[in-house]
Amino acid sequence: MENRKLRAGMIGGGIGAFIGPVHRMALELDHSAEIVAGAFSRDSKKTEASGARLYLDPQRVYHDYRAMAEREAALPEDRRLDFVVIVTPNSTHFEIASTFLQxxxxxxxxxxxxxxxxxxxSLQSIASENSRLFMITHAYTGYPMVKQARQMVRNGELGDILKVVVDYLQGWVPFRLQGAGKGEKGWKFDPKVSGKSLTIADIGIHAENLVHYITALEIExxxxxxxxxxxxxxxEDDGSVLIRFRGGSKGVLSASQTLAGEHNGLVIRIYGTKKGLIWKQEQPEELLVRDLNRIDTVLHKGGPDLYEEANAAKRLPSGHPDGLIVAFANLYRAFYQSIRRQQGGEEPSGGIPSGDFPNIADGVRGMAFVETVLQSAASEKKWIKMKA
Ligand SMILES: NC(=O)c1ccc[n+]([C@@H]2O[C@H](COP(=O)([O-])OP(=O)(O)OC[C@H]3O[C@@H](n4cnc5c(N)ncnc54)[C@H](O)[C@@H]3O)[C@@H](O)[C@H]2O)c1
Incomplete structure (x- = not known):
């Protein structure tokens, strides 16, 4: 394909939104893509103000995502969007994603x-029928030391995996309900917008995704x-899950948004027959390796003898924190490589071309996880098979 920046459109992420601006920083970080169009808010004034703040052509700032999809699809190829980013509340994802895929x-x-x-x-089928790429931003998989952990597991450094313990602990729910920050994220408490689950669908699926990314274990x-x-x-604002993986490994997943003092406490511990690993999202540039003799080693991002996959994911040397924006940017970088391969005719036609980024298969597995957790929690039987 021609050598140019990819063109992106955004739905949601207007002034005052949380995650939209994070995506904008990340997607433009490596100067490989830029936002050129958007429908940023349900509120027309906010949409216009958001477009102006991004110096967009007003012709490409839309009040409605359907109009955006139609008008952008009709543009000549040298102006048309390559991809869109959906950062709206949960209940809108299906309609918006299927519209743009189609x-x-x-x-x-x-x-x-x-x-x-x-x-x-259904989104998986639509993406597959249209041979479109579909990335889901489980961004913690983009951290260099998560990639190091994955390579260590893949290369058998831990031996056989015995047990995975993953916690994702936050404390914002009481704060919001007490009135501080009231109004923000009100939609998260509305099942019509958020879905049938608050905490498991919001952060439990990040934890499930991280376990799967690093270990490739499948929940049975x-x-x-x-x-x-x-x-x-x-x-629900708190959940505890016991897991039996295919092959005999065991897991414990705890997710909560009601715990005093917690910020964004995602911590994963993986124990094999030879070694254990501990990674903490709040100190993401370190990976603790433990061995059977109880000797601990701390590996640092940018340090010696890391796998190439970990080194390729950093932007700065050791001791210079990269942070979450870079983790997001790593997902985007892999996504762009797949787009360019597909545009260059190097990806097979049909199916869903993919790369080192979470895709719609992760989305399907994530939703299967949420539904199985809710089913188990509501049932007397308790142990429930997970079927995606
Ligand atoms: N990957 C992560 O770590 C992460 C972190 C935070 C949020 N999220 C997810 O991102 C999504 C957005 O969350 P948020 O916290 O940024 O929400 P938010 O409420 O801060 O922002 C949502 C934005 O979408 C806009 N919007 C709503 N409906 C729209 C429509 N039909 N057309 C155009 N714009 C519309 C709103 O006006 C607002 O600008 C959620 O699904 C959330 O679960 C993911």
């Missing part, structure tokens, strides 16, 4: 990809207990 655009969508497993599977069945500790919103 108009021929590759799609990036934030998690959860849909409200139900059925919708996620699980047993879950969920709680709505804080009255008034009706959805």
């Amino acid at each position: 108009h021929g655009f590759h799609v990036v969508c934030d998690k959860p990809v849909a409200l139900t497993l059925e919708e996620a599977k 069945e699980l047993c879950a207990d969920t709680t709505s500790f804080l009255a008034g919103h009706g959805l």
Whole structure:
């Protein structure tokens, strides 16, 4: 394909939104793509103000994403978007993603990809029928030391995996319900917009995705207990899940958004027959390696003897923090490589071309996880097979 920046459109992410601006920084970080169009908000004034702040051509700032899909698809090839980024609340993902896939655009969508497993599977079919790429931004998989952990597992350095313990602990729900920051993210407490799950769909699926990315283990069945500790919103704000993986490894996943003092405490511990690994999202540039003699080694991003996959994911040397924007940017970089391969005719036609980024298969598995957890929590039987 011609040597040029890729052209992106964004749906959601208007002034005041949380994750849209993070995507914009990440997608432009390596100067390989830029935002040229968008429908940034349901509020027309905010959409216009957001477009102006990004110095966009007003002709390419839309009040409605359907009009955007139609008008952008009709543009000549040298102006047309290559992909769109969907950073709207959960209930809108299915409609917006299917509209843009059907108009021929590759799609990036934030998690959860849909409200139900059925919708996620339908998106998988639509992406496949249209041979469109579909990235889901489970961005923690983009950190260099997560890639190091994955390579260590792949190369057998840990031996056989015995147990994975993953916690994703936050504390913002009581804060919001007490009134501080009230109004923001009100949609997260509305099941029509958020879905049937609050915490498992919001952060439990990040934890599930991280386990799968690093270990490739597949959940066979699980047993879950969920709680709505804080009255008034009706959805679960805490969940504990016991996991049996295919092949005999065991797992424990804890997700909560009600815990005093917690910020964004995603911590994964993986123990094999030879070694253990511990990675903490709040100190993402370190990976603790433990051995059977109880000798601990701390590996640092940019340090010696790391796998190429980890080194390729950093932008700065050791001791200079890269951070979450770079982790997001690593997903985008892999996504762009796949787009360019497809545009250059190097990807097979049909199916869903992919690369080292979470894709719609992760979205389907994530929604299967959410639904199985809710089913188990509501059932007397408890141990439920997970079927995607
Ligand atoms: N990957 C991550 O780590 C991560 C982090 C935070 C949020 N998220 C996900 O990103 C999504 C957005 O979350 P947020 O916290 O940024 O929400 P937010 O409420 O801060 O922002 C949502 C934006 O979408 C706009 N919007 C809503 N409906 C729209 C429509 N039909 N057309 C155009 N714009 C529309 C709103 O006006 C707002 O600008 C959610 O699905 C959330 O789960 C992912």
